[in-house]
Amino acid sequence: MTETETWKQQPVKVPAATDEPQTENFGLGGTVVAPGSVADGRIVLGTDVHGLEAGFDFRVFHGRFKGPRIVVQGGVHGDEYDGQQAVRSLFAHLDPEQMHGTVIAIPCLSETAFVADARESGVDGCNFNRIFPGSPTGTFSNRLADLYIREIIPAADAMVDIHTGGAYGQIAPLAVVQGGFEELAQPLGIAAGNEILWKGGAWGGTSRIAFLEAGKPAVTLEYGGGTYRREMVQHHLGSLLNILRYTGVLEGEAELRGSYRRVDATFAPSAAGGFYVAHAEPGDEVTGGALLAEVVDHLGNVRGEVTAPNDGIVVWIRRRCATNIGDESIIFGTVLAEVVVE
Ligand SMILES: [Zn+2]
Structure with a gap:
């Protein structure tokens, strides 16, 4: 039996949106943005080997009215395209004359990973989601x-x-509500509208945890990967718009699900090399022992099997068929609780 917990609706712990006019400019990285306007800027780390300014671009929408300042970012991993495009697709929905608060949009944080078309930076091989602070x-x-x-x-x-699930695999829609920071993170995760709330792994080093440790709400949204799909971009955009309505940045009523599922998930590296044949889809609910994937040789002989360790949800499935020993084969979610919204 999965336990049920109730979650009383509560606001995200940020300054409330009001109808009081914003009187102060917003400044970031040398860019100054007046209330009710939009401006672009760049956070610059230094000059690279080509003489270019290394860093990342941002666009600020500084609302006419007072409210929370919210960063919306993609491209922490360079090969996760849907999220980067989702941030850009948000632009058309933000009118600073009507907004309460400020949106700082950063479509591609790790430009050197994007240029490398990889999860890690092509400059130093670092995973930008494991090295914070x-x-x-x-x-x-x-x-x-x-x-x-x-x-x-x-x-x-x-x-x-x-x-997203990265170039190698596809992930079910979910919000990472970091374990130990539920009070700060859960309202954002609920507002994102994905049914799965993943408590996150023991690993640190993320910008999400850096925000949470500073006492500020932060959440990671996952969906898509394996390739680029407009459907995934639209889904992420829907989550962003709902979060901005829930925090009062945008007007209109946010829609919440009636219930969510708190999930813990484990990674399973492949014990065998070969051709990966998926027998499940991200989001599938399966019973313990169910066959989720096989690794076969070129003649179809089975070299390895991936089975469900218990009843649960397929969170991520591999989409690259060439598999080496030790490559990720599955992320499997165990449901810890049904979260009912009151
Ligand atoms: Zn990622």
Whole structure:
């Protein structure tokens, strides 16, 4: 039996949106944005080997009225395209003359990972989602993480971080509501509208945890991957718009689900190399022992099987068929609780 917990609706812990006119400019990385206007800027780490300014671009929508300042970011992993495009697709829905608060949109945080078309930066091989808080004297990505903490976190009240399953696999729609930070993170996760609330792994080093440790709500949204799909972009956009309505940045009623599921998930590296044949889809509910995937040789002989460790949900399934020993084969979710919204 899965336990049931109730969750009383509560606001995200950020300054409330009001109808009081914003009188102050918003400043970030040398860019100054007047109330009711939009401006672009760039956080610059330094000059790279090509003489270009290394860092990341942002666009600020500074509302006419007072409200929370929310960072919406993609491209922490360079090969996760749907999230990057979702941030850009939000632009058309933001009218600063009507907005309460400020949206700081960062479509691609790790440009060097995007250029490498990879999860990790092509400059130093770092995974930008494992190195926070970084270091001012470390490698390129470590310095960028340190700069993010000094520039972005003080400029914002909350953060939404959009990911996908990466180039190698596809993930079910979910929100990572970091274990130990539920009070800060859960209202954002609920507002995102994905049924699965993943408590997150024991790993640290994420910009999400850096925000949470600063006492500011933050959530990671996952959906898609394996390739680029407009459907996934639209889904992420829907989550962003609902979060912005829930926090009062945009007018209109946010829609919440009646219930969610708190899930813990485990990764399973493949014990065998070969051709990966999926027998399940992300989001599938399966019973313990169900066959989820096989790794076969070129003649179809089965070299390895991936089975469900218990009843649960297929969270991520591999989409790249060429599989080496130790490659990720599945992420499997165990439902800890049904979360009923009151
Ligand atoms: Zn990612």
